[in-house]
Amino acid sequence: MLKDLLTPETANVFVGKLGDILEKAIGKPLGYAINWGRIWSLWPVHIETACCSVEFGAASSPRYDIERFGIIEAFGSLRQCDLVVVQGTITRKMAPRLRLVYDQMPEPKYVIAMGACAITGGLYFDSYNVLPGIDGILPVDVYVPGCPPRPETLIQGCLLLQEKIKRMKARTIV
Amino acid sequence: MTTELPADIQSSSSEIQTDKPSSNWLPPGLALQKVDERIMTLNVGPQHPGSGHMRLIVQIDGDYIVACDPDPGYVHRGEEKMAEYRNYITNIPHLERPVIHDSCNMLYPYVLGVEELLGIEVPERAKYVRVIAAELNRCIYIMYWLAIYGIFLGHSTMFMWPTGDRELLIDLMEKMTGARVTHSHFIPGGVRNDLPANFEEVCLRQVNYFEKRIKEYAAVFYDNPILISRTQNTGVLSRQDAIRLGVTGSVLRASGIDFDVRKKEPYDVYDELDIQSIVMTEGDAYARSKIPWLDMMDSCNIIRQALQKMPKSGSVRVKLKPNPKGKGLDTVYKRVESGRGSLGCYIVSDGKPEPYRLKLSVPSFRNLIALPYLLKGEKLGNMPSVYWSLNYWPVEADR
Amino acid sequence: MSSDSNKPVEEKPETKPVVKKPEEKSVELPKFEKDISDKIVEKFGDKVEVAFVKKDRVGINVSRENVHDVAEFIRDGLNYDHVESVSGVDYPQDNEIAVVYHIGSYSDPTLARQLLVLSTRAQREENPIPGNDATRLPTLRDIFYSVEFHEREIFEMFGVYFEGHPDNRRLLLPEDWADIPPLRKDFAIKGR
Ligand code: SF4
Numbered sequence: 009m010l011k012d013l014l015t016p017e018t019a020n021v022f023v024g025k026l027g028d029i030l031e032k033a034i035g036k037p038l039g040y041a042i043n044w045g046r047i048w049s050l051w052p053v054h055i056e057t058a059c060c061s062v063e064f065g066a067a068s069s070p071r072y073d074i075e076r077f078g079i080i081e082a083f084g085s086l087r088q089c090d091l092v093v094v095q096g097t098i099t100r101k102m103a104p105r106l107r108l109v110y111d112q113m114p115e116p117k118y119v120i121a122m123g124a125c126a127i128t129g130g131l132y133f134d135s136y137n138v139l140p141g142i143d144g145i146l147p148v149d150v151y152v153p154g155c156p157p158r159p160e161t162l163i164q165g166c167l168l169l170q171e172k173i174k175r176m177k178a179r180t181i182v
Numbered sequence: 183m184t185t186e187l188p189a190d191i192q193s194s195s196s197e198i199q200t201d202k203p204s205s206n207w208l209p210p211g212l213a214l215q216k217v218d219e220r221i222m223t224l225n226v227g228p229q230h231p232g233s234g235h236m237r238l239i240v241q242i243d244g245d246y247i248v249a250c251d252p253d254p255g256y257v258h259r260g261e262e263k264m265a266e267y268r269n270y271i272t273n274i275p276h277l278e279r280p281v282i283h284d285s286c287n288m289l290y291p292y293v294l295g296v297e298e299l300l301g302i303e304v305p306e307r308a309k310y311v312r313v314i315a316a317e318l319n320r321c322i323y324i325m326y327w328l329a330i331y332g333i334f335l336g337h338s339t340m341f342m343w344p345t346g347d348r349e350l351l352i353d354l355m356e357k358m359t360g361a362r363v364t365h366s367h368f369i370p371g372g373v374r375n376d377l378p379a380n381f382e383e384v385c386l387r388q389v390n391y392f393e394k395r396i397k398e399y400a401a402v403f404y405d406n407p408i409l410i411s412r413t414q415n416t417g418v419l420s421r422q423d424a425i426r427l428g429v430t431g432s433v434l435r436a437s438g439i440d441f442d443v444r445k446k447e448p449y450d451v452y453d454e455l456d457i458q459s460i461v462m463t464e465g466d467a468y469a470r471s472k473i474p475w476l477d478m479m480d481s482c483n484i485i486r487q488a489l490q491k492m493p494k495s496g497s498v499r500v501k502l503k504p505n506p507k508g509k510g511l512d513t514v515y516k517r518v519e520s521g522r523g524s525l526g527c528y529i530v531s532d533g534k535p536e537p538y539r540l541k542l543s544v545p546s547f548r549n550l551i552a553l554p555y556l557l558k559g560e561k562l563g564n565m566p567s568v569y570w571s572l573n574y575w576p577v578e579a580d581r
Numbered sequence: 582m583s584s585d586s587n588k589p590v591e592e593k594p595e596t597k598p599v600v601k602k603p604e605e606k607s608v609e610l611p612k613f614e615k616d617i618s619d620k621i622v623e624k625f626g627d628k629v630e631v632a633f634v635k636k637d638r639v640g641i642n643v644s645r646e647n648v649h650d651v652a653e654f655i656r657d658g659l660n661y662d663h664v665e666s667v668s669g670v671d672y673p674q675d676n677e678i679a680v681v682y683h684i685g686s687y688s689d690p691t692l693a694r695q696l697l698v699l700s701t702r703a704q705r706e707e708n709p710i711p712g713n714d715a716t717r718l719p720t721l722r723d724i725f726y727s728v729e730f731h732e733r734e735i736f737e738m739f740g741v742y743f744e745g746h747p748d749n750r751r752l753l754l755p756e757d758w759a760d761i762p763p764l765r766k767d768f769a770i771k772g773r
Pocket residue numbers: 058059060095096097122123124125126130131154155156157279282
């Protein structure tokens with residue numbers, strides 16, 4: 009009977025149903041495995057927005073070596089990235105570009121707001137060309153305070169993000 | 183331009199076509215419209231591994247760049263307007279932010295200018311402390327610049343070595359000022375704190391080791407045949423053009439003009455120290471990338487001299503009156519040699535505790551004018567090596 | 582900082598500058614600078630006004646009709662060859678916007694320390710329409726090529742249109758900026 013049903017037209021439906029059943033059965037461990045994979049391959053997109061990028065660069069220097077925590081130096085295409093580290097001040101000219109970069113990245117994606125400027129505007133709270141924080145344009149996962157944050161602080165922020173991803177529900181089928 | 187172009191390309195590489203004066207408020211980039219079919223317009227940046235915080239709009243014909251229109255301003259934070267609302271002391275932290283890894287030099291002209299406005303005499307020891315801090319900061323800046331230059335050219339070792347060795351000097355600055363990069367150490371009337379105990383010995387040891395380390399870069403970077411073939415004879419700026427374009431710093435000295443503010447218009451105690459300003463005559467990207475490296479060795483030399491000549495004790499700071507004011511209408515323009523070139527600060531005071539107008543004349547902005555000129559006729563692949571050899575830091579240029 | 586180490590130094594600025602500085606200034610220092618300003622005054626008579634002669638700095642005020650000629654003389658007659666900085670200063674009480682050029686020289690080693698401060702003033706409008714009102718100055722780009730980007734910056738920050746400048750476009754501000762030029766005094770930043 010199963011043989012009759014398994015025509016090429018219906019095969020897709022069966023496979024899909026099978027996937028659903030599988031996901032229900034092993035969704036939790038699978039989600040855990042997927043999240044585990046995501047944690048150790050966070051790729052930041054290369055978008056420098058202000059002076060905090062100096063300390064971001066220092067974080068991948070041999071002394072701090074952020075790569076040992078699975079966060080890779082930011083030199084790739086944004087289509088392969090899943091992390092935006094907003095490195096400081098966002099001006100009115102940069103804001104649409106930042107959003108454009110975020111929109112072009114594939115799911116899942118995470119945002120770290122680095123520096124006082126990215127959080128509230130910082131020193132430039134009263135400037136005419138600076139956004140008071142990036143909450144209005146991006147959903148932020150982790151805030152890393154400081155002006156600029158020391159590389160250790162940035163690394164701690166990244167570890168916090170990994171902790172957060174671990175507890176998130178992984179969407180296995182998007 | 184040394185690169186010989188085919189005749190038909192040369193004809194199209196005319197000036198950027200902007201003969202319509204009515205289009206005053208045209209956004210950058212739109213002026214590059216009138217083109218024939220062969221020519222393609224590319225946006226490089228602001229999200230691009232070879233651009234930094236700015237956008238370059240380049241037009242290419244095949245592999246050759248025919249026109250380039252830089253579009254800075256992505257980090258324009260209105261420092262000059264903000265300075266009009268803060269008094270002379272509270273202006274200090276935000277005025278060093280344009281170049282946080284060269285923050286002492288960034289503050290230097292402002293502090294000198296305010297001292298002249300208020301008529302403050304600085305103690306001798308403070309002058310030496312300032313010189314040491316400024317030279318250490320110059321090295322820190324150049325090391326970061328070198329690291330990025332390395333990674334722009336795809337040379338990962340040259341990213342790792344300078345960023346690692348730079349930490350040596352950052353440690354020193356941290357000892358001296360308490361902060362890794364944003365020191366806010368210079369104030370009108372001196373520096374904030376005296377040197378910590380034992381600083382001289384530690385400084386001497388670290389600087390000697392540092393000098394030994396940077397000499398090794400020659401083998402891995404400056405004598406590297408790939409680097410040489412990518413940078414030699416690319417982006418040549420002749421002596422006449424360097425004068426005409428008014429560039430500054432290492433770009434100027436690579437074109438054979440001996441101009442170093444530390445030597446020509448010495449401030450603080452630079453006239454008592456022996457400074458060689460390094461000059462090369464090639465004017466290509468290789469010379470421009472080599473001069474900062476030689477400058478660092480010179481800086482190590484200056485630090486050693488300053489440590490020797492510094493008075494061993496004494497005050498490092500004059501006490502200021504709270505909320506200092508200038509004496510009526512006055513203007514002052516001071517300049518110093520920063521890691522990128524001559525950096526000026528123009529202050530107009532009207533006798534109030536806040537400056538009436540403050541203008542930073544920044545070397546990056548002055549060197550930017552050379553970029554469209556140098557890129558015309560280059561291959562697109564040479565763009566990163568020419569662009570970053572200008573010693574350009576976009577955050578500073580935008581202020 | 583111990584307070585006793587500060588006390589002797591504190592007295593210095595009150596005594597020393599008063600005694601020393603006027604001597605230096607009046608006797609030998611401004612000699613060279615005076616020559617420069619004299620040359621300009623000799624050439625242009627009362628069209629120019631010497632604002633100040635300090636150590637290494639000579640200040641010249643010119644009206645906007647003559648700024649082009651004076652700049653040409655500064656380049657050809659006095660060997661200055663590049664502009665270091667161009668700053669605008671807004672004076673609402675005089676109804677004028679000043680544009681200040683700091684001109685230096687690379688080719689003449691005797692002028693390496695010197696900066697010539699050439700200042701001119703444009704008419705200020707109450708309601709600026711940048712580019713289409715009377716706030717205009719002749720450009721100096723054909724004389725000093727290095728002012729190109731600086732003048733673009735002044736145009737967007739103060740609304741001073743430079744006649745003859747081939748490229749009066751926006752440089753630093755966002756493309757959709759619709760307010761008045763931000764460095765004018767009547768542009769107030771938020772919360773202040
Ligand atoms: S937080 Fe501080 S260091 Fe970071 S971008 Fe803002 S001003 Fe610069």
